[in-house]
Amino acid sequence: MCNTNEETAKKRVLSCIQPSGLLTLGNYLGALKNWTEMQYEFDCTYAVADLHAITVRQEPAKLRSQIYSTFAILLALGIDPDKNTVFIQSQVPEHTALSWLLSCYTQFGEMSRMTQFKDKSKKHPDNINVGLFSYPVLMAADILLYKSDLVPVGEDQKQHLEIARDIAVRFNNIYGDVFTVPEAYIPKAGARIRSLQDPSKKMSKSDDNVNAWIAILDGRDDIIRKFKRAVTDSGSEVRMAEDKPGVSNLITIYSAVTGKSTADVEREFEGKGYGDFKLAVGEAVADALAPIKQKHDEIIKDKKAMEQLYKAGAEKAEYVARKTYFKAMKKVGFVL
Numbered sequence: 001m002c003n004t005n006e007e008t009a010k011k012r013v014l015s016c017i018q019p020s021g022l023l024t025l026g027n028y029l030g031a032l033k034n035w036t037e038m039q040y041e042f043d044c045t046y047a048v049a050d051l052h053a054i055t056v057r058q059e060p061a062k063l064r065s066q067i068y069s070t071f072a073i074l075l076a077l078g079i080d081p082d083k084n085t086v087f088i089q090s091q092v093p094e095h096t097a098l099s100w101l102l103s104c105y106t107q108f109g110e111m112s113r114m115t116q117f118k119d120k121s122k123k124h125p126d127n128i129n130v131g132l133f134s135y136p137v138l139m140a141a142d143i144l145l146y147k148s149d150l151v152p153v154g155e156d157q158k159q160h161l162e163i164a165r166d167i168a169v170r171f172n173n174i175y176g177d178v179f180t181v182p183e184a185y186i187p188k189a190g191a192r193i194r195s196l197q198d199p200s201k202k203m204s205k206s207d208d209n210v211n212a213w214i215a216i217l218d219g220r221d222d223i224i225r226k227f228k229r230a231v232t233d234s235g236s237e238v239r240m241a242e243d244k245p246g247v248s249n250l251i252t253i254y255s256a257v258t259g260k261s262t263a264d265v266e267r268e269f270e271g272k273g274y275g276d277f278k279l280a281v282g283e284a285v286a287d288a289l290a291p292i293k294q295k296h297d298e299i300i301k302d303k304k305a306m307e308q309l310y311k312a313g314a315e316k317a318e319y320v321a322r323k324t325y326f327k328a329m330k331k332v333g334f335v336l
């Protein structure tokens, strides 16, 4: 019976989200909604990756308020801070500390090949800082500190997870079994949400056209107005099809927020025009986001209570992080 606990132990999941702007409906349906669902099956650690956010210049007051707001959104989504570990990355110093250690086991060449680094360097040619370059090493530290088995990642982060795995394997090959080698976790229902104005692009908060994206904290009227203006396609049928990228995106959204299947959605709007359909999607999204916004607003108002929660989260996280960090330090030969 002595290994029962081991056999029934839940897998450890880790994910982080950057507070570098307003979170969108795309973040919600593509990732965060799954974070809430995963807490019932896994042992979850979720962090606000604020250290990652400063690889591009941030305005201090805005960064601070976005860190608070992102933390509050995680709780507002129903992620239980007692059941899971929910914290703010910069409050656990082992992240930066392990990141330095790991950077000495990471090659310049492999970092140079990261597509996100190349893209971001092009986007910010006047601020190609070393942090932007070594960003995946900090991400590897986030993952490895918590002995994560599974990391839910979208397409854009797959390469970074690969590097985290490579670093872990490399380190383990030298020093023995120090790090758990993580696997990518592709959630069953991660919806890929496109821009409402140009469905060939991902929905992104950095899109200059505010009608292209919905913030989780947008109010009902804004949400409905943006959906009314969403681009559709030629024809008038509400049908999932490759030559109907705008309508298909709206079907994906509607089906994700209502839980209805694509076929049911198509049936529901048979014979109805795009106008009716867009209004229905807007209302459904507004209904889904309203309770999150309401909860977020309550949490953010009580700074003292929120402070207690993020401090407790950081303490819980650091308890695990410190052990992994010291184990790695000791293996390398540092005096503890």
Ligand code: TRP
Residues within 6 Å of the ligand: 014, 015, 016, 017, 018, 049, 052, 138, 139, 142, 143, 151, 152, 153, 157
């Ligand atoms: N880099 C990720 C992003 O921009 C955020 C992130 C930081 C992350 N650390 C992580 C994601 C660890 C997964 C695991 O989306």
